[in-house]
């Protein structure tokens with residue numbers, strides 16, 4: 001079951017420049033800056049209000065999914081991540097409904113066990129599921 005929005009990912013070309021922009025325009029600073037080699041991105045993580053994060057995502061190389069996204073679509077909303085109790089159970093239930101899954105099983109991510117659902121199954125929005133505190137196999 002989906003419990004809440006965990007984070008919203010925004011693709012940016014240059015993390016430093018975008019952090020300066022977010023501070024100038026919105027007056028917010030990141031709570032953390034992290035490398036996520038498993039996703040080939042550097043992230044600036046903002047905690048705004050209760051619980052929901054906004055992650056700015058800068059690709060670390062041309063083979064990053066975010067680099068491909070920037071090339072094709074430019075900067076902007078990249079994905080919405082929902083927190084769930086059990087990633088694998090959600091994937092099984094979605095597969096039964098004919099949803100186009102990018103991952104058939106949860107895998108390791110920065111925040112826990114993660115999986116992606118293809119944007120063509122969700123009105124053009126890339127959806128990530130996360131099960132915090134749990135690691136993928």
Ligand code: CMX
Nearest residue numbers: 036039041065066068069072078079102116119124125126
């Ligand atoms: N949101 C919406 N649509 C997207 C998208 C996104 N983030 N990324 C790609 N697309 C669209 C493309 O625009 C394209 O649409 P059209 O065919 O209508 O033009 C289609 O999906 C295929 O795009 P592509 O460039 O050929 O890309 P691929 O099929 O190679 O890959 C995707 C697309 C979503 C399967 C791939 O990006 C992926 O596996 N993403 C999951 C992993 C990821 O994005 N990690 C990033 C960091 C996450 C984090 O740190 O939390």
